[in-house]
Amino acid sequence: MQNSSESKITSYQLLCILTGTAIGIGLMDLPNQVTEIAKQNGWVSVIIGGIYPLYIVYIADILQNKFPDENILQLSRKFLGKVFGNLLNLLFMFNFILYTTTVASGLTILLSTFIMYFMSPIKLLVFIVSLGAISSYSGLRPLANINELIFVFTIVVALIPLVALGRGKLLNVLPLFDSSVESLFKASVESCFSYGGIEIIFLFYPLVSDREKFKSYMLKGVLFLIILYSSLTFLTIYYCGIDLIKKSFWSILIATKSIEIPIINNFRFIFMFLWSIVNFKTISNSYFASVFILKDMFKKLSIKKLSVILFPFIVLMSSNYINEEARRTFLKFIVPKYTLFNIVFLTVICLIGLLKKDGLNEEK
Numbered sequence: 001m002q003n004s005s006e007s008k009i010t011s012y013q014l015l016c017i018l019t020g021t022a023i024g025i026g027l028m029d030l031p032n033q034v035t036e037i038a039k040q041n042g043w044v045s046v047i048i049g050g051i052y053p054l055y056i057v058y059i060a061d062i063l064q065n066k067f068p069d070e071n072i073l074q075l076s077r078k079f080l081g082k083v084f085g086n087l088l089n090l091l092f093m094f095n096f097i098l099y100t101t102t103v104a105s106g107l108t109i110l111l112s113t114f115i116m117y118f119m120s121p122i123k124l125l126v127f128i129v130s131l132g133a134i135s136s137y138s139g140l141r142p143l144a145n146i147n148e149l150i151f152v153f154t155i156v157v158a159l160i161p162l163v164a165l166g167r168g169k170l171l172n173v174l175p176l177f178d179s180s181v182e183s184l185f186k187a188s189v190e191s192c193f194s195y196g197g198i199e200i201i202f203l204f205y206p207l208v209s210d211r212e213k214f215k216s217y218m219l220k221g222v223l224f225l226i227i228l229y230s231s232l233t234f235l236t237i238y239y240c241g242i243d244l245i246k247k248s249f250w251s252i253l254i255a256t257k258s259i260e261i262p263i264i265n266n267f268r269f270i271f272m273f274l275w276s277i278v279n280f281k282t283i284s285n286s287y288f289a290s291v292f293i294l295k296d297m298f299k300k301l302s303i304k305k306l307s308v309i310l311f312p313f314i315v316l317m318s319s320n321y322i323n324e325e326a327r328r329t330f331l332k333f334i335v336p337k338y339t340l341f342n343i344v345f346l347t348v349i350c351l352i353g354l355l356k357k358d359g360l361n362e363e364k
Contacts, residue, residue: 008209009144011217016147017285018221021197024282025106028250030194031236035245038187041179043234049191050226053198057218059350064205064214066353072202073296079352088345093293095338099197099286101318104128107279109324114272121322129315135284136291137307143288150281157274158228161235161255168238192339193331194229199342200289249324
């Protein structure tokens with residue numbers, strides 16, 4: 001994709017894409033993951049985990065200032081050579097394949113369990129992935145517009161569980177800060193999947209039209225994520241307590257049970273429907289990022305063709321873990337490794353970029 005005016009987006013749109021890629025099904029069980037290790041202080045671990053997205057934005061800002069017209073894929077080839085650079089770019093792409101497939105499978109499990117139990121999980125999965133493929137097929141600008149719209153929608157949906165504040169117990173979050181430093185940091189690693197996806201900014205920062213606002217908006221986006229994740233985790237612990245959280249796969253849903261609206265028998269179903277819309281853009285963004293990287297490697301193929309070609313692969317991979325326990329086991333295994341890869345890969349590119357003199361040519 002060329003850096004033409006037709007493919008330009010604003011810093012605010014990139015903020016919406018950043019948060020839109022990060023906020024997904026992982027938020028529903030984030031309290032489960034962190035309280036398993038850090039107990040009632042799991043929300044503190046979520047804040048500590050925010051160091052990761054802050055570091056990612058710090059590196060992105062450095063690269064955006066020094067190489068404003070080259071994304072991470074181009075820099076990887078420039079600094080490490082075409083063969084090794086493309087190999088690392090391929091590994092970086094599987095980052096987004098991971099987000100696409102695990103969010104799609106997680107949403108399928110959630111909907112087939114509580115709402116669309118009459119529909120075959122495979123058919124539901126195909127439908128969910130097809131929505132992401134269609135959005136990717138449309139290109140970056142339409143995708144950015146979708147993210148702008150759903151960003152406001154996400155804020156509204158995220159505020160719904162606050163109703164549970166009036167029915168929680170302070171004892172559920174006490175004693176404060178009694179967990180060991182080791183357990184807090186260990187639990188913070190569990191939050192990395194929820195923060196994962198913000199790496200997408202390394203693909204699109206050359207396409208930002210108002211570059212002077214890039215850093216400010218990206219930091220605002222990360223701050224929004226940290227506040228959202230930590231507050232919802234705190235709220236869930238405050239309302240449920242760690243013992244009840246252990247008994248649910250998606251503990252945030254328990255808090256929505258406290259919401260009572262006349263005529264509506266079970267608000268939880270409505271909340272899950274609304275949250276499904278939020279997850280739609282998560283899948284779409286990660287799907288498009290995967291296609292975008294493939295387009296960079298196979299320049300003769302269009303975004304539209306690659307969106308179609310990738311579809312059966314995404315469905316097949318997602319279908320391998322349409323079981324919540326299998327999905328979580330897989331994520332526990334792969335997330336720490338991919339987080340480490342992202343940190344090392346992006347840090348190495350940044351360091352080489354700072355050390356190299358201007359005028360370095362891409363290896364032919």
